[in-house]
Amino acid sequence: MAVELAKVALWLHSFTVGAPLSFLDHHLRAGDSILGAFVRPTVEALKERGALFNLGQVTRVEQIAGVMAEIEAITDNDIAEVKVSKAKFGAVEDVTEPVAHFFSLLTAERVMGIFDAAPKRAPDLRKLAGKSEKQIAKARKDNAAFERAAALQLVLEGACGDPLLIAAGKQRVAAPGVAEQLALLESPSPEQTSFFPAINIDDRRRVEADRVVDAARLLTKKHRFLHWEIGFPNVWSNLLSLQPEGGFDAVIGNPP
16 A cells, blocks of 8 residues: 555656656565565575576576666656556566566565474484473474475475475475375374375475465565565666665665
8 A cells, every 4th residue: 555655646746748657666665575585595595505597597587677777768748658668567577576586485484483493303203202291392393394395305305396386386385185195094083094094294295385485475475575686677787796785875774
């Protein structure tokens, strides 16, 4: 609503009789930029984790900055020019949105603390005999945290498909029906589980990966993470070399 009101304010301020309202979508964004990610530290962190990320995607974002410059050069003097601006911005979003979704997945991971909470090694649950309830509970908690991190690592490594498509919700990690089979195998009824073959650890992690990605997407929907360099590629001359100290003419927040 704040962004739409900002558009109205700009239109009222710059209104010219006989001319259409200018195209402003490429100038205004709504989102949480404090939690948003910057390209260089994000890519470096991915490399440290051995994750698969195609740097060509970042290059395409850099290249699309030229189209953003073309939009800014259009005067929007008539409806035809406004339509051209909108069409060009659609091309920009086709390039930037997949990267933005992936960066939002990584930002959601930071918020959820999946990798930070995971132990370096999975605890051996077979050695819990004779342990106290507190020790057993901690071991199970550590094991769950390890499995969540391992599942997300599968996604980042590209072992389950294109990480960008998975982050955007266009591709699932586990095969159809595996989650339902796993739920039945974990149920106490042997009559139900006998219909399905044993689910291996890879299948379990794939199901867990879908759960983690779904949780991340819900968090992204709630916060609408805004990644400055991806959202405004024309402002940044070189995404991979810039640090978060860059600036803008104005950043408007609510509250101010």
